[in-house]
Amino acid sequence: MQYPANHGATYEVPKETERIGVSAFAYSRKLEAVSLPKGLYKIGRNAFRGCSGLKEIVIPKGVRTIARNAFSGCAALERVEFECSYPEMSARIFEDCTSLREVVLPDSLEEIEDLLFKGCSSLAEINLPATVKEIGYGAFSDCTALKSITLPASVEEIGRSAFSGCSKLEGVHMLSFWPPKLGAEAFDFHYVILYVQRGMRLTYLQEAEAYRQFQRIREADVFSPRQKASSLP
Numbered sequence: 001m002q003y004p005a006n007h008g009a010t011y012e013v014p015k016e017t018e019r020i021g022v023s024a025f026a027y028s029r030k031l032e033a034v035s036l037p038k039g040l041y042k043i044g045r046n047a048f049r050g051c052s053g054l055k056e057i058v059i060p061k062g063v064r065t066i067a068r069n070a071f072s073g074c075a076a077l078e079r080v081e082f083e084c085s086y087p088e089m090s091a092r093i094f095e096d097c098t099s100l101r102e103v104v105l106p107d108s109l110e111e112i113e114d115l116l117f118k119g120c121s122s123l124a125e126i127n128l129p130a131t132v133k134e135i136g137y138g139a140f141s142d143c144t145a146l147k148s149i150t151l152p153a154s155v156e157e158i159g160r161s162a163f164s165g166c167s168k169l170e171g172v173h174m175l176s177f178w179p180p181k182l183g184a185e186a187f188d189f190h191y192v193i194l195y196v197q198r199g200m201r202l203t204y205l206q207e208a209e210a211y212r213q214f215q216r217i218r219e220a221d222v223f224s225p226r227q228k229a230s231s232l233p
Helices: 201-207 209-213 225-231
Strands: 010-012 033-035 056-059 079-082 102-104 148-151 171-174 193-197 216-220
Touching: 193 201, 201 209, 201 216
Parallel strands: 010 033, 056 079, 079 102, 148 171, 171 193, 193 216
Antiparallel strands: none
């Protein structure tokens, strides 16, 4: 489907819609809110790109595919929630969403795609599902508000430049007892503190040479955000 010309600030996509086409809403700067139908299964390339007034988006349960740059450049977008469980996502979907502060990711997500959140300069925190295996190239690069990140035990690979340009990132908390494959310039190794499980510092240094780039590696009791929440009185 295509967005009707000269429509108002809010729009409800027709219930029978199954696909949102390439650039269907692109650069609709007056659009502030859009409701997507439950039967939707695909969001096309550049579908909402440059919708600079859009503030929130909920991805319905039925969505299976979200194409490249679908929401990139949505400068007012503050919140994204995935109701769907197994979306196939492409690169750069939320690139340069500079107001994005809250993201609720699918519990079953296995890969954070290349450049997925690049330039999301208001994103101070994000909880990664316990199913994530790979963090792609530049996935969180230039997220200048990000202060800390906890990487699940499921993570097997951290791509090149995954967290480069995250100027406020102070701590990386690694749940895995075995060091994931680490790409070049994944972090600012001179300033970020890597926290690993107690007794695992030597394992990280001996088994994966790339981790020797970290100037500071500390052992700690590393918990996931969900574990931390459940331990509160």
